[in-house]
Amino acid sequence: MKSGVVLPVVLLVGVSVLLSAAGLFALSSPAAERGWQRNQLAQRQADIRSALEVLRLHLGRQREKVLSGGIPEVESSWVIRETEQGDLTLRLMDADPTGLCSPLRAESGRLDLRVTPQEWWDRVAELAPFSAVLNSARQATSVRSLMQSEMSSQDFMLIEPLLTVHAEEPELQVDGRQRLPLGSDWNNEIAARVAGRFGQAASDVLSDLFARGQMPQDVGDLVRVLQSFNVPVQDWVEILDAFAFEADLARGRIDVNTAPEAVLAAIPGIGSAAAEMVSVRSTLSDQERSTIVWPVLRGIIPAEDFDQCAVHLTTRSFRWRVDFELGLMGDDQENYLTPPDRVRCVVDLGTPRPSLAAWRSLNLDATVQGLVMEQRAQLAEEEGNASNVAQPSRRPRNRPRRRSATESNPEPSSGSSRAPARNRPPNA
Numbered sequence: 001m002k003s004g005v006v007l008p009v010v011l012l013v014g015v016s017v018l019l020s021a022a023g024l025f026a027l028s029s030p031a032a033e034r035g036w037q038r039n040q041l042a043q044r045q046a047d048i049r050s051a052l053e054v055l056r057l058h059l060g061r062q063r064e065k066v067l068s069g070g071i072p073e074v075e076s077s078w079v080i081r082e083t084e085q086g087d088l089t090l091r092l093m094d095a096d097p098t099g100l101c102s103p104l105r106a107e108s109g110r111l112d113l114r115v116t117p118q119e120w121w122d123r124v125a126e127l128a129p130f131s132a133v134l135n136s137a138r139q140a141t142s143v144r145s146l147m148q149s150e151m152s153s154q155d156f157m158l159i160e161p162l163l164t165v166h167a168e169e170p171e172l173q174v175d176g177r178q179r180l181p182l183g184s185d186w187n188n189e190i191a192a193r194v195a196g197r198f199g200q201a202a203s204d205v206l207s208d209l210f211a212r213g214q215m216p217q218d219v220g221d222l223v224r225v226l227q228s229f230n231v232p233v234q235d236w237v238e239i240l241d242a243f244a245f246e247a248d249l250a251r252g253r254i255d256v257n258t259a260p261e262a263v264l265a266a267i268p269g270i271g272s273a274a275a276e277m278v279s280v281r282s283t284l285s286d287q288e289r290s291t292i293v294w295p296v297l298r299g300i301i302p303a304e305d306f307d308q309c310a311v312h313l314t315t316r317s318f319r320w321r322v323d324f325e326l327g328l329m330g331d332d333q334e335n336y337l338t339p340p341d342r343v344r345c346v347v348d349l350g351t352p353r354p355s356l357a358a359w360r361s362l363n364l365d366a367t368v369q370g371l372v373m374e375q376r377a378q379l380a381e382e383e384g385n386a387s388n389v390a391q392p393s394r395r396p397r398n399r400p401r402r403r404s405a406t407e408s409n410p411e412p413s414s415g416s417s418r419a420p421a422r423n424r425p426p427n428a
Contacts, residue, residue: 050080051090051326059347060354068174069257069289069315071101086328093323097161098260106317109258110164113137115251123266126159166319168251170350171244174290179244183217186210218245223307233303237291253314269308276300318350
């Protein structure tokens with residue numbers, strides 16, 4: 001090949017190689033970016049799971065305290081791991097606007113959407129305007145489902161601190177043992193267990209009540225039995241803790257140690273006494289906090305009226321809400337280097353091995369609320385358009401319609417004819 005031809009060929013090959021390399025780089029750059037983003041997302045999810053595990057284990061170690069009516073204690077922050085950029089830090093946010101359990105929130109201190117009696121809503125000033133909406137949410141799995149109604153975001157923020165779908169607890173005594181079943185399950189085995197715990201006389205009384213069809217069916221009935229036999233109020237403590245009347249899991253009971261005043265006031269038999277109950281809770285001893293009888297022992301609720309509210313009360317919350325931030329924190333240990341992940345979780349202490357009842361990211365809340373409001377506005381606009389009356393046709397009704405050319409020709413067309421189209425099935 002002549003020298004004058006070699007140089008252009010070499011240049012052409014070189015340019016082709018450069019263009020190919022540039023094309024490959026252009027193609028690989030988005031893929032590399034997507035791979036990096038996937039790795040970052042996977043790392044964030046792993047970090048959140050680590051933070052959730054820290055909270056689960058920390059609260060789980062305090063289960064015995066919860067059984068006796070106590071409130072778990074938590075640190076304000078934890079360092080999950082150390083990195084070159086900074087410490088990955090979990091920092092708690094306040095999940096309890098009432099301040100009683102801050103920064104935690106006792107879920108049994110709220111009214112459960114699923115089981116709260118309908119008439120209770122009208123007893124709470126904040127909830128009364130939304131009674132119809134609350135009654136229709138019996139199957140809700142989250143309080144946030146109320147945002148799908150016509151309720152505004154401001155109204156939702158007002159009533160959300162009073163509501164839950166996590167007010168449930170196992171039927172356990174203060175010492176963690178299963179409660180003795182009463183009601184329709186009375187038999188020789190239960191009679192023997194009652195005799196071993198409270199004496200043969202107590203077992204004989206219950207056997208007699210069962211034979212006469214007067215066996216207590218709930219805690220209120222049991223209180224009335226104790227009242228009829230003039231049992232001292234101090235002895236009610238152990239008796240009411242020992243027996244259960246429902247399934248192994250009770251729903252909707254209100255924690256008298258953590259519920260806001262508005263929630264307590266909705267319970268039959270408490271009413272105006274709620275304010276005094278809230279004011280004295282900080283002075284209760286550990287023994288008092290462990291029993292639902294403490295309002296009677298403190299003289300706040302008369303003993304003769306306690307049967308009205310006893311069935312609705314508990315002294316502990318086995319499910320606790322925790323809100324937290326998670327992100328890399330600088331050397332000052334106060335400010336995050338980048339916007340942190342914000343997470344809400346509910347830790348369940350109902351079993352010896354604690355678990356997560358629910359968790360979700362809070363970062364999308366503002367976006368979700370915006371989309372909900374936008375959807376409502378769009379639906380309102382569509383309803384407005386649909387309500388407009390359609391303009392009537394201006395063509396006279398009796399005016400004869402012109403026949404088309406095909407209608408005027410009785411001869412069939414020379415082309416192949418199609419079979420008549422069949423009606424489509426529904427949802428086709």
